[in-house]
Amino acid sequence: MRFKIYRFDPDRHTKPEWQDYELRLEASDRMVLDALERLRAQDDSIAFRRSCREGVCGSDAMNINGRNALACITRLAGLSEPVTLAPLPSFPVIRDLIVDMTQFFAHYHAIKPYVMNDEPPPERERLQSPEERERLNGLYECILCACCTSFCPPSWWHPGKFLGPAALLQAQRFIVDSRDRGASQRLEFLDDVYKLYRCRTIMNCAEVCPKGLNPAQAIERIKIELLRRSA
């Protein structure tokens, strides 16, 4: 199978370049990550992140044939050749397929991704009813791989100002959490032309989310909640 990989080493290159590879796949090579591991055995200078290799950690998010995905759960079968592997678009490249996630996590931290509740804690835990727990479905599953944010045009246009689909999905996850008491504070923070309202509902986020989530819908629900509270 033929591969075309984005290569950039700031110590050796002034500009990034594409490098071609040819690989004889083994029967056990099912996913793009399997091929990458085998390619690294050929050329140990290829740099990429990986960890769980089962779509849980989000480390190996990259652009595969023009579409953001996790290498560990993207099947090799069906990919057109040469398979192009590039770092997540719009993120600063550290080396090869490794990108700098500093801005991404700064946005994530800005939405205060934890339950805010100053009420005295109960003896054991803050309980939720099944219905209250149900509201977190479709939100809590985000693994922060950044596939969505990196594929979102408003995030390309305003990387430092628009929080991006991942952070906003997480914001909604805490706004609807029955144990959280900070919804008003969160919504007040989000009511900003850049942080929230740059979303143009392009839906790239939902299109590429490896967990099948819909950040655009979460963003719309934040807007509706803001509207409901201000009515």
Place this chain on the structure above:
Amino acid sequence: MRIFAGQRAFVLQRISALVLLACGTAIALRLAIGPQVTFAQWRTWVAQPLAASVLLLVAGALFIHAWVGIRDVVLDYVRPLALRLTVMTILAAGLSVLAAWTGFIVVTHAL
């Protein structure tokens, strides 16, 4: 007042879109189904206070919708701050003049 407030623009854009949709549909239906309207009939219709009010409402919705829409495009694509402010000032001034002119024409005709 926050000029770039998020929710205000979001709400104004949607309310103005609803006004334009309703009036646009009514005008399209009238033109498609009703008898042909002459210029004299149109002037007579606009001279009625209720019709003039509706026309002013539609024109207001149109200018607000245009402002929010073009402002969004400028925010997304015009990156240098000085250029952005210049474009938005020209845009706001142009739309204000057009709105004032529209209002002047409709009101003076109706009076």
